[in-house]
Amino acid sequence: MCNKTLLLAITGLLSFSGLSLASTSLVSEESIATQKKLTSVHKLKNGTPVYVRTIPDSDILSVVVSYSFGLKDLPVGRKVLNEWYWSAKSLATKTYPKAEMFSLKEKYGLGVGCTGGIEFSTCSLDAIDDYWDKGVAVLASVIKEPAFTDEDVKLTRDRLTAKLKNTPTDPGTYSNEIINEIYYPVGHPYRLNHDEALKELEGLKKEDLNKLQSAITGANAMRIVVVTSMPADKVVKDLNAALGDIKTVKLAPVAVSAPKIDDKKTYNFHDRELPTAYIRMKFNAPGAKEKDRIGSKLLFEILSEELGEEIRTRRSLSYSVGSAILQYNAGLGLIVASTSKPKETLEAMHVVIEALKKKMYSDEEIREYKNVFATNYFLTQETHDSLSSAISSSLDYHGTTDELYELPKQLEKVTAADINRMANQYLKDFRVGVIYGRKDFEDKWATDFVSQHLASSNQKKK
């Protein structure tokens, strides 16, 4: 292979630690140190933290401004504001009316937009270094003074209405709502189904957008990440001029706990004549700040592989089967499959989960799963925008970039015994959602699956 030491010095190359088929290290200490060295931490005059990650020899830049605000922070009746506000925010500002905003974006190739998340939301800028000045000016204006004109309020409301109405069209997308209906109880901070959102939207007005703008635009509610080759002092100086005058706001953080299982709401079926069933399960899993947050990422990588191996490779029951973990303050596990043999697929899922709970993997097997994980990890560092998003997420939950940079090192510590313990601890209390033709599906198939994995009934058996 290439001389990595030399390249490291020149370009800040990341490297595996002498990876070989027999090795156990996923990333070198040198790489971790290099990433940290290339990251500098600053504060604007109003206290907003700025993290600048230098990428040498590139003229592309990416900025992410993360807000400590998301769906969870809005009360029932106003939750749809989260999506509406962020989509309307970047259309026009008081300094840049829409025609001018469009002109600047077109002329300088500026990617400026905002997205509402479950717990954190973002406004971002993608540009090339040459247009940094223009980009920062537009981004700052979007953050500080969105116009919310009558025309745009109507336009974004209509677009959002159409989008929400469209939710049931694709059965894969709709299956998420079918399961959310029973996974999140009414009033849970993460819950918002499309029909609820449509009703909420009817009762909201332009003033609600302006009120939200005032309530969340605070120096203490924001964090900025910049990935660039430009000198950090210039970046910070320009950000200070553009965003350093934002005042603080009063934040009222909303505590989130994982949804408790309701024995009467563990299964939801939607009748639709389809050539294949869509099965989607959700269950509680380690959240972003929990001790098992890193090990559980590997657990779900393994679960996904095992489901694929058994259900797709061995039994040919599904083209698309797998699992994933979503880590917010309250984490959740996800299992999905499409299949025209739902009974057999649910049975096979049961077999895989039970086997995983009993199995003690060899060190070699665990290392193999870690290898795949490491490739995905480095892929997130390939582009400026994916890196800025990854750094931002690390900061959102941990207040440090170490969580991201040291992730492979922490993952190395996960053992087969950890996987076995976590499988027994977390793979339970599944809520199951199914979309399929009524005549082709018996409720018993799903309820049996749920019963087999209910923590309460298993305790009774013991």
Next chain:
Amino acid sequence: MKFLALGLSALISLTASSAFAEQPFFAKKLDSGLELIAMESHKVPLVTIVLAVRAGGMTETPETRGLTHLWEHMFFKGNKRIPNQEAFNKRIRQLGIVYNGDTSAELVRYYFTLPSAFLDEGLQFMADAISTPLLEQVELEKERRVVLNEYERSEAQPSFDYRNLERKLIYGQEDYLRDPLGIRRVIENASREQLYKIKDEVMVPSNSALLVSGDFIPAELEKMVAKHFKDWADPKDWKPVVRPGFQKFPENVNFVMTRANVQNASIQFTFQGPKAKSDVADSFAADVLVNLLEHTNGKFYKKYVDSGLTFGAGFSYYTQSQAGELEVTAVTKAEDATKVQKMLLEEMNEWTKEDYFTADQLEDVRRNLLINHKRELNAPSSYIKSLAFWWGVTGLDYYNGYLNSLQKTGLPEVREFVKKWLIGKSSIAGILLSPQDAKAASLKDSSQALVAKYLGDYKVAPKASNQAPATKG
């Protein structure tokens, strides 16, 4: 910043320069006929390996319709070195490979990204998979069911019949050449012999390219490729597959199709478009027109998108060498569907007028194409897959001149393009919406006779024998 300090005139002169004339990759043809195309990038310790084959719907027959796609699935099964898919999956994990493949009408791609430390092993893995697949009956039976579920997922989409009907109307008896997913009957009856035939017809080095991007040293890469691919050879007297041409584009067809669960109304006009290999200049003009119509300060965007008249509207051109299609689309409220359909048809006439697009808008389009190219290069793992697309569909000569050609395409060429391909030309015009919305908008489903006449092949019930196999479970 240095660029802005030069002022707008300098900025414009840069866009027209040959800033991107030098491509960041090298290409070389091996003795076997296999092309090696590689792009170095040392940002992350990864390499992405793509094997691209000029195959897909365009190299099939009515009897092998969809089987190149089935072959793509079989690629990830056993070969002479790796006995079965379970062993294949284990090797994937050992090497830390993230992989996938895709089959379209004109191209098949197999690709994986893995740590650069495993480049040698990864190349061997790819070479074994393409040159010595076992294509075993037991694996075929298993994978057939997986592919059928992929088919069923497509069938579950409300637009399934619309897409198939449109293809049938345009390409008639030769629609199989543009349908990589195929039809259920052919997939259910696929045999090993058919797969071996596909292997010998198209999965050969003279019809393929190996593309690599990432953290490697070129000289070492070349040695590794020579070592691992040396035994992969064309069958004796191999010649590229030649399939029949297509029927003349049909006269105007208009229909309304209703399907349950559709929300809003989708409007589409499909016209015959340029083939990238034979209508080269027009294919560039098509891409410029696509970008001009997306310009957010342009007349089209303002009238159809920013006004709220539609929830999205645009013009698209998918670069292909064997066929060309131009699409004008919009999504609207059902009650506006007829009105918007009529407006769109009339709007195309406006595109030929001198004041519809401005010189500034064209300049913005040109500059953004260059900026987007920078962004593409910033992601070597996905850029190399795009490069595989250009290699397979148009050839690299086309791609090497692509950006400069787009920079040289002016508004007169765009207007000529509109006159040549759109104005007064026949099209397939359709509206897809739900039965309830159709009723409320006083529209009637007029597609039933067409569906009955043309989509019989898609309406065959699954074979009773398509049952899950006995397993060790």
